Amino acid sequence: MLEKIIAGGASALGISLPDGAAERYRGYFEALLGANRDFNLTAIEGEDEAARLHLLDSVAVLGAAKIEGGIIDVGTGGGLPGVALKIARPELDMTLLDATEKKVAFLDRVTSGLGIPCRCVCGRAEELGREPEYRERFDVAVSRAVARLNSLAELCMPFVKVGGRFLAMKAADSDGEIEEAGPAIDKLGGRLSDIREYTIPGTDIVRRVAVIEKIAHTPENYPRRWAAIQKRPIK
Numbered sequence: 001m002l003e004k005i006i007a008g009g010a011s012a013l014g015i016s017l018p019d020g021a022a023e024r025y026r027g028y029f030e031a032l033l034g035a036n037r038d039f040n041l042t043a044i045e046g047e048d049e050a051a052r053l054h055l056l057d058s059v060a061v062l063g064a065a066k067i068e069g070g071i072i073d074v075g076t077g078g079g080l081p082g083v084a085l086k087i088a089r090p091e092l093d094m095t096l097l098d099a100t101e102k103k104v105a106f107l108d109r110v111t112s113g114l115g116i117p118c119r120c121v122c123g124r125a126e127e128l129g130r131e132p133e134y135r136e137r138f139d140v141a142v143s144r145a146v147a148r149l150n151s152l153a154e155l156c157m158p159f160v161k162v163g164g165r166f167l168a169m170k171a172a173d174s175d176g177e178i179e180e181a182g183p184a185i186d187k188l189g190g191r192l193s194d195i196r197e198y199t200i201p202g203t204d205i206v207r208r209v210a211v212i213e214k215i216a217h218t219p220e221n222y223p224r225r226w227a228a229i230q231k232r233p234i235k
């Protein structure tokens with residue numbers, strides 16, 4: 001059962017959850033299920049799997065690095081990891097960004113319904129990252145399952161203040177991808193400071209968070225348009 005899996009899993013990860021979190025995870029899960037009938041938000045494999053592979057996987061990020069202040073979840077889709085993090089830490093100032101209108105409408109509805117207000121923004125990361133309202137305004141950017149790290153860094157790093165960090169949620173076998181992204185991380189003002197691994201409780205799935213500190217401003221010519229990011233990744 002979802003409530004038990006999350007409570008037990010969070011405690012196995014050493015992460016405390018506030019009162020009311022279990023009910024909110026339940027409410028969020030039901031909303032995801034309902035929305036999935038209309039559009040494919042995220043692969044939902046049943047309650048227990050969703051609790052582990054989506055919710056606990058997201059909560060685990062709290063154990064990987066300092067997460068406080070203003071957060072942006074880039075390519076949040078149905079709200080992962082952003083909604084799961086906001087339920088665990090309601091004090092976070094959470095911005096959920098996605099390029100798809102119907103997903104953002106869903107997130108707006110769900111987060112206000114659950115009493116965990118988030119700023120839900122529809123737009124493309126590579127465009128908003130050039131706007132003064134968003135550029136270098138966040139303490140933390142986080143992202144899961146959006147793009148390969150060399151491209152993803154160009155989407156996410158522009159949002160982060162110097163002194164903040166970008167947390168990339170990746171699979172255990174991402175050594176090559178992380179190495180390949182080295183020049184991009186460097187050029188965008190970052191420094192890979194840690195790779196935190198965890199096993200999702202109740203599974204044997206190992207996941208990791210690449211922790212990238214922002215140590216310098218991102219040069220003005222980044223982010224580029226998506227076509228350029230993909231065609232000519234930073235080398």
Ligand code: SAH
Binds near residue numbers: 076097103155
């Ligand atoms: N993070 C979620 C969703 C992953 S699917 C999860 O882990 O379940 C990838 C999402 O990223 C999609 O919803 C897509 O609309 C969004 N996306 C892809 N490229 C984007 C971009 N350049 N700017 C904003 N959103 C983007």
